[in-house]
Structures are given as C-alpha cells and as structure tokens.
Amino acid sequence: MKVLIPSALRSYTERGEADACGATLGAVLTDLERRYSGIRFRIIDEQDQIRRHIRLFVNGEQVHDLSQPLDAKDELVIVQALTGG
Amino acid sequence: MARKKSIPAGRKQRPPGRARRGVIVLVSTRKGAWLFHGDAARRTWRTDGPHFLGHVISHLVLDPRDARTLLAAARTGHLGPTVFRSTDLGRSWKEAARPPAFAKAPEGEKGRTVDHTFWLTPAHAGEPNVWYAGTSPQGLFRSDDGGITWSPFSTINDDMQYRKWMGTVQDGTPDGPKLHSIIVDPRDPAHLVFGMSGGGVHESADGGRTWRPILQGMEVVEGFDGTEPTPHDPHCVRLCPSNPERMYQQNHCGIYRRDGPNGAWERIGRSMPKRAGDIGFPLVVHPRDDKTVWVFPMDGTTVWPRTSPEGKPAVYTTRNAGKTWQRLDAGLPAQQAWWTVKRQAMTADAQDPVGLYFGTTSGELWMSRDEGRKWSCMARHLPEIYAVEAAER
Numbered sequence: 001m002k003v004l005i006p007s008a009l010r011s012y013t014e015r016g017e018a019d020a021c022g023a024t025l026g027a028v029l030t031d032l033e034r035r036y037s038g039i040r041f042r043i044i045d046e047q048d049q050i051r052r053h054i055r056l057f058v059n060g061e062q063v064h065d066l067s068q069p070l071d072a073k074d075e076l077v078i079v080q081a082l083t084g085g
Numbered sequence: 086m087a088r089k090k091s092i093p094a095g096r097k098q099r100p101p102g103r104a105r106r107g108v109i110v111l112v113s114t115r116k117g118a119w120l121f122h123g124d125a126a127r128r129t130w131r132t133d134g135p136h137f138l139g140h141v142i143s144h145l146v147l148d149p150r151d152a153r154t155l156l157a158a159a160r161t162g163h164l165g166p167t168v169f170r171s172t173d174l175g176r177s178w179k180e181a182a183r184p185p186a187f188a189k190a191p192e193g194e195k196g197r198t199v200d201h202t203f204w205l206t207p208a209h210a211g212e213p214n215v216w217y218a219g220t221s222p223q224g225l226f227r228s229d230d231g232g233i234t235w236s237p238f239s240t241i242n243d244d245m246q247y248r249k250w251m252g253t254v255q256d257g258t259p260d261g262p263k264l265h266s267i268i269v270d271p272r273d274p275a276h277l278v279f280g281m282s283g284g285g286v287h288e289s290a291d292g293g294r295t296w297r298p299i300l301q302g303m304e305v306v307e308g309f310d311g312t313e314p315t316p317h318d319p320h321c322v323r324l325c326p327s328n329p330e331r332m333y334q335q336n337h338c339g340i341y342r343r344d345g346p347n348g349a350w351e352r353i354g355r356s357m358p359k360r361a362g363d364i365g366f367p368l369v370v371h372p373r374d375d376k377t378v379w380v381f382p383m384d385g386t387t388v389w390p391r392t393s394p395e396g397k398p399a400v401y402t403t404r405n406a407g408k409t410w411q412r413l414d415a416g417l418p419a420q421q422a423w424w425t426v427k428r429q430a431m432t433a434d435a436q437d438p439v440g441l442y443f444g445t446t447s448g449e450l451w452m453s454r455d456e457g458r459k460w461s462c463m464a465r466h467l468p469e470i471y472a473v474e475a476a477e478r
Binding site for chain 2: 009046048
C-alpha cells in the first residue's frame with residue numbers, strides 16, 4: 001500500500017512516499033514502524049489513539065479507528081493537521 | 086532516614102594543581118537546541134546549533150559520567166514526544182527506541198498519554214547508563230540503557246493516591262502539569278527526590294519502591310489545606326552537592342531551605358527585599374558552598390505577570406543560607422526588560438569562581454564569570470529559552 005508521508009516525518013522515511021502492508025489501519029502502521037523505527041509513536045499515542053494534531057485519510061476519506069479494514073490498493077495519507085494556524 | 090556516607094558541609098576548594106577545563110552550556114528552546122562551547126576562562130564561545138530546528142526541546146543534558154552522551158527531550162507541534170540521544174557531543178543523534186510512555190490502559194478504561202518529557206536526570210555516578218525522566222502530565226520514568234529504552238518507574242504513575250495528589254491537567258501549570266526536579270543523592274542512589282507542579286515534593290529512601298511527601302513547613306495558596314500534597318506547587322528543588330542533608334526550594338509560595346532528613350522547610354524568602362519578593366521559578370545552589378544560593382525573582386502579584394519585577398531584572402543571592410540577600414544586577418538591563426527565567430533555565434558551572442548562566446523567555450542567554458557580580462549577554466535572538474545546563478568537559 002502507498003503511504004504519503006508529511007514533511008515532519010520524512011526524517012524517518014527520507015522521502016514523501018513509503019510502502020507498507022496490512023489488513024487494517026493499525027497493521028499498516030505497525031508495518032510502517034517495522035520499516036521506520038520510531039515513526040508510529042510520533043503519530044499514535046500509547047493508548048492507541050491518533051495524536052491530536054495528526055489526521056489520517058484513506059482514499060480521501062478521514063479515518064479515526066485503527067481497526068479500519070484496508071486493501072492493498074488503498075492509499076493512506078498522513079497529514080499534519082492545520083491546527084497550528 | 087540514615088544515609089550511607091556523609092559528605093562534610095561547607096565550602097571546598099578546587100584541588101590544587103587540577104587544570105581548569107572548558108565549559109559547555111546547553112540551551113533548550115521552544116524551537117531547537119544550541120550548544121555553546123567555552124574555553125577554560127569562559128571568555129570565548131563557539132556556537133553549535135541549531136539542533137532539531139523547530140522542535141520543542143524541554144531539556145538537553147550531558148551525562149557527567151562520560152562527558153559525551155547527550156539526551157534531548159523533544160516534541161514538535163504535530164508529532165508525539167520523543168528523546169534523542171548523542172554519544173559524540175551532538176555531532177550525530179539517534180532517537181530512543183522506546184521513549185517515555187504511560188502503560189496502556191485496560192480495555193474500557195481511559196489511560197494517560199505523555200504530552201512531553203520535561204525533565205532528564207542522570208542517575209548516580211555508580212549507576213552508569215541509568216537515567217530518570219519526568220513528564221507532563223506527571224509521570225516518572227527510568228532508562229537502564231543510556232536513554233535508548235524507557236519504562237514507567239516505581240508505582241506512582243498508577244498509584245491512586247499519587248494520581249489524586251497530581252490532580253487533573255487543569256490543576257497544573259499553564260502548559261501542563263509537570264514532574265520535575267528529579268534528584269539523586271550523591272551519597273546513596275536509593276535516596277531519590279522529585280517535585281510535582283502541582284502535587285508537592287516527594288522522597289524515597291528505598292530506590293523508588295515507596296515515597297513520602299515532604300511538606301512540613303511549606304505554605305500553600307490561601308484557602309487550601311496545606312496538609313494535602315495537591316495544592317503544593319514546587320517550582321524548583323535543589324540538593325546541595327557539598328551537603329546533601331540540605332535542600333533548597335523555589336516554590337509558588339516563596340523560597341525555602343530544609344536541613345536534615347526529617348527537617349521542616351523554612352521560608353528563607355521572608356528576608357528577601359520587599360521590592361523583589363520571593364516568587365520565581367529557578368534556584369541554583371553553589372557546587373561547593375551549601376550556604377550560597379541564587380534565585381531570579383519574578384512578578385507574582387495580582388494576575389501573575391511572570392515578568393521581572395518592575396521590568397528591572399536581577400538575580401538575588403544569599404551567602405548565609407537565607408538570612409540575608411543581595412541584589413546582583415550589574416550589566417543587566419536597568420529598565421523596560423519584561424522577560425523572566427523559567428525553572429530549568431538557570432544554572433551554575435563547577436569552576437572557581439563559579440560561572441552562572443540563565444536564559445530568558447525573550448531568547449537571551451546571560452552569564453557571569455564571578456558568581457553574579459557582573460553579567461554579560463552571550464547570545465540574543467534565540468527562541469524562548471526553556472532550559473540551560475552547564476557541564477564541564
């Protein structure tokens with residue numbers, strides 16, 4: 001699955017696009033963590049909640065639940081929320 | 086509470102013949118970190134930074150046990166908190182594999198999340214690679230591998246009594262309640278102290294297995310019950326390295342000294358000049374003289390402006406453990422300077438005479454080579470300064 005990475009997280013991926021696998025949003029993020037150690041905790045907190053200033057979109061629709069089923073053809077976009085002005 | 090080994094009180098001289106070393110001043114800001122490398126005379130400084138430009142750096146600390154490992158507590162506006170580690174004095178950095186994080190709550194219960202790591206303390210000299218961290222909201226964490234992996238430490242993070250004393254996020258300081266001033270007794274690694282804003286000062290004699298509040302003698306805001314830890318707001322607690330039986334505290338309600346393992350806190354700030362008052366955030370102890378302390382008063386009247394009183398910043402010192410205080414403002418702006426100094430943003434080196442350093446909310450770094458008699462500005466136009474540490478190298 002294609003994952004678009006915001007600038008704030010490119011210190012992990014070194015590029016704006018990454019690949020990750022998984023049947024759910026949570027599994028994809030776990031795979032992303034396996035490939036880029038440390039990246040998951042910057043966007044998901046220790047209670048498995050999406051951090052306050054992070055938004056996740058799948059095929060243009062915002063998703064909130066890590067159990068959301070995903071397909072290999074989906075596109076996940078990680079966005080820095082516009083909460084900073 | 087018996088201690089394993091005593092260190093005689095009073096002033097000590099630098100060992101004869103020991104070469105003076107350079108000093109590194111570590112500056113943490115709202116927008117990154119800077120290192121200032123000074124020569125032995127502390128007259129020329131090389132600026133190294135910014136590191137982590139745009140990151141909120143709450144604390145940057147050099148490990149005195151190896152003089153080359155740095156830990157930086159970091160977060161950004163969007164991303165969660167982490168800790169970065171360098172083993173080459175900041176030439177390269179690596180992120181902690183497991184930063185401080187609370188335990189995951191059982192299904193159906195609401196757990197806490199670390200907003201930022203606020204405080205870092207290297208453990209005892211005899212415990213290499215052990216570090217402690219304090220977070221916001223209040224949590225206590227420990228690393229046994231030099232800051233690579235962190236785990237909740239002791240029981241306080243989930244202890245219902247401590248959770249009650251910590252209060253809610255709304256009970257804390259404006260940018261979140263903080264666990265700070267983690268102190269390790271140089272005589273005994275099992276003797277630990279920390280402060281909570283709010284929640285009081287707490288002490289352990291058994292390596293963190295059990296804790297007790299140390300509140301006797303402390304004042305609280307009028308109308309609250311001072312026998313309960315919750316309304317106590319320590320801003321900065323320091324233990325004297327030359328006499329670990331003595332602690333000083335800058336509190337929301339004044340400046341205090343405590344002597345002996347069971348002593349009461351005494352409000353030594355009552356002898357501060359009225360124009361300055363005894364409200365402030367940082368407090369610095371002399372590395373070799375347990376009677377000498379420096380504070381930086383701020384305006385804590387009316388709506389708490391948190392500026393220098395009357396816009397005239399000054400450090401105050403006592404040389405007699407709080408009986409009398411002297412104003413030290415030579416070289417500082419004489420008027421219309423409305424900045425102040427946060428609790429981690431003032432420190433001392435171990436040279437003789439002691440060098441003092443403080444960073445301001447307006448991004449200025451000031452120093453004194455002579456224990457505060459004369460001040461000079463080392464750097465201007467930095468972001469808001471959160472913490473300043475000095476280390477020998």
